[in-house]
Amino acid sequence: MLFIIYLAFVSLGLPVALLGAAWPSMYPVFGVPVSFSGIVFMLIAIGTIASSLASNHLTNRFGTGRVTAVSVLVSALALFGFGFSQSFLTLCIWAVPYGLGAGGVDASINNYVALHYQSRHMSWLHGTWGIGASFGPVIMGQILSVSHNWHLGYVAVAMIQVVFAAVLVATLALWPTAREQRDFGTAKRLNLDLSEIIKLPNAWPMMVTFFCYCTLEQTTNLWASSYLVLRQGLSTKTAASLAGLFFLGITIGRFVSGFLTYKLNDTHLIWVGQTLVAIGIGLMTLPLGEAMAVAGLLFIGLGCAPMYPALLHSVPAVFGTDRSQSVIGVQMAGAYVGTCVMPAGFGLIVAQFNVALLPVFLGIVLVIMVVAHKRVVITLRTNQKGVKYVNQTNCH
Numbered sequence: 001m002l003f004i005i006y007l008a009f010v011s012l013g014l015p016v017a018l019l020g021a022a023w024p025s026m027y028p029v030f031g032v033p034v035s036f037s038g039i040v041f042m043l044i045a046i047g048t049i050a051s052s053l054a055s056n057h058l059t060n061r062f063g064t065g066r067v068t069a070v071s072v073l074v075s076a077l078a079l080f081g082f083g084f085s086q087s088f089l090t091l092c093i094w095a096v097p098y099g100l101g102a103g104g105v106d107a108s109i110n111n112y113v114a115l116h117y118q119s120r121h122m123s124w125l126h127g128t129w130g131i132g133a134s135f136g137p138v139i140m141g142q143i144l145s146v147s148h149n150w151h152l153g154y155v156a157v158a159m160i161q162v163v164f165a166a167v168l169v170a171t172l173a174l175w176p177t178a179r180e181q182r183d184f185g186t187a188k189r190l191n192l193d194l195s196e197i198i199k200l201p202n203a204w205p206m207m208v209t210f211f212c213y214c215t216l217e218q219t220t221n222l223w224a225s226s227y228l229v230l231r232q233g234l235s236t237k238t239a240a241s242l243a244g245l246f247f248l249g250i251t252i253g254r255f256v257s258g259f260l261t262y263k264l265n266d267t268h269l270i271w272v273g274q275t276l277v278a279i280g281i282g283l284m285t286l287p288l289g290e291a292m293a294v295a296g297l298l299f300i301g302l303g304c305a306p307m308y309p310a311l312l313h314s315v316p317a318v319f320g321t322d323r324s325q326s327v328i329g330v331q332m333a334g335a336y337v338g339t340c341v342m343p344a345g346f347g348l349i350v351a352q353f354n355v356a357l358l359p360v361f362l363g364i365v366l367v368i369m370v371v372a373h374k375r376v377v378i379t380l381r382t383n384q385k386g387v388k389y390v391n392q393t394n395c396h
Contacts (some may be wrong), residue, residue: 002121004072005109006128008068011164012105013132015079015098015157018245019044020222021137022150024229024236029150034226038096038347041222045340047099048106054335056326065175067170071104076161084259096179110312111328119266122309123258130251130305137225137244145237146208167268179186197330198277202318205210205375210311210335212369215303215342216277216362221356222343223350224297230355233291242294249301257306266314267377274370276303281366284359318380332369 030036051058051071057066074097081094113122125304140153197203224246226238253276257269264272279300282293302369313330346361 001174002117003159003176004168005113006125008072008105008109008168009125009129010132011072011075011161011168013129013134013247014136014160015075016129016133017221017244018079018082018140018154018157020225021140021240021243022144022153024225024239025144025148025150030091032088033351034230034360035347035351036088037222037226038344040091040343041218042340043092043095044099044102045094045336046220047101049099049333049336049340051100051103052107052329054106055111055329055332058104059108059111062311063175063177064112065168065172065349067108068105069165069172070166071101071108072161072168073101075101075106075167076158077101079154079158079161084140085150085151099336103332107329107332108287110332111315114328118261119313120258120261122313123254123261123269123306126305126309127251127258130247130254133221133247134244134251137240137247139362140246141237142305144240154250160291163310182246191370196350197327199321200319200323200327202376202379203327204314204370205379206311206318207331207334208372209376210331211338211371212365213304213307213311213338213373214335215365216300216369217308217340218249218339219343219346219362219365220297220300220304223346223355226292226350227355227358228290229286231358232293234290243297245294246297249298250305251301253302253305254309257309260306266310266317269310270373271348273303273305273307273310274366274373276300277362277366279303281359285363296359318376331334381394 005067019040023034027036055067078094078098078101082091085091085094103184109125110122113125136157139156142148143153143156144150198207205230224240225243227235228242229233229236233237234242253273257272260269260272277300280296280301280303283296283299285296286292315328315331342365346358349357349361
């Protein structure tokens, strides 16, 4: 069963870095400014937010297996749409179903793993996402180097997604039914609406933490390639491949952090990640040339590696297993608001100033994240559940 879950997350990661890798080759074709990538990214995030908010209802009705299989099919269709787009407007239209597919997979599987598996499996799950995210830019970079045609890159990834979807459909019988998922555990699963969730203790600080994490990850994802081209002077083909080192760092880091969960709890993993991101931002800021900039991207990836799985895995411990599906859907929607707004917001900064401000922007976001997560930890230490969460080496 874990193999199928991991396969679904390879599928989720595969297309995630394609836009950032291909954009230096795309925007001259469409005749739009480089900052317009933020618009496409924002539309993808809107679709993801919508499906994340609907994930609790869809999972309760259809089960995680069916939601995942259909979501991957939708993602494949959207990638074909990207590949055949001849105008910026068409690209924007296909961006919404692209996001819908990603959000459906993300929210439902994350909650399933948080409830049924230990923290290390959450880290390894997101490590498989990193495998997909690392290979996406490599596929695009290789196709650009051979044919100089980014359309073919999207079509190639779409065909791989179709294969993944076929495997998921063929293995639906391995997943628990929707009724079995609803009956899991001793406590009845609560279906909370948004107004109830945001009133829970720690809801807002946790949402800000998710928001900042996704801002860090996705702004780096979208702008790393452009930063290497416009700031460091690399070619678009070289930058597309080197930007994949960010996701290579995430991939390696998540597999390593899975083993670190034997010694470190979720809170400690988040602190380690924040420290590594700070080092990476420092390397990008120093005027030491392209090698240090690329090393900085690798360190930022290594730092991002443990944070997101640890945050997700902590949700049942922080809010209770009966609330976890509702809370994860809303927390991830808040995270995708960061994905929606902040990369596009940095695009406005690029349009007015310079892409060289990327490390400064990331540094400000990191500081806000550290403060918000510290608030979560302090609040948890005031009650018995919080003490258990902070001091145990594993939540399960």
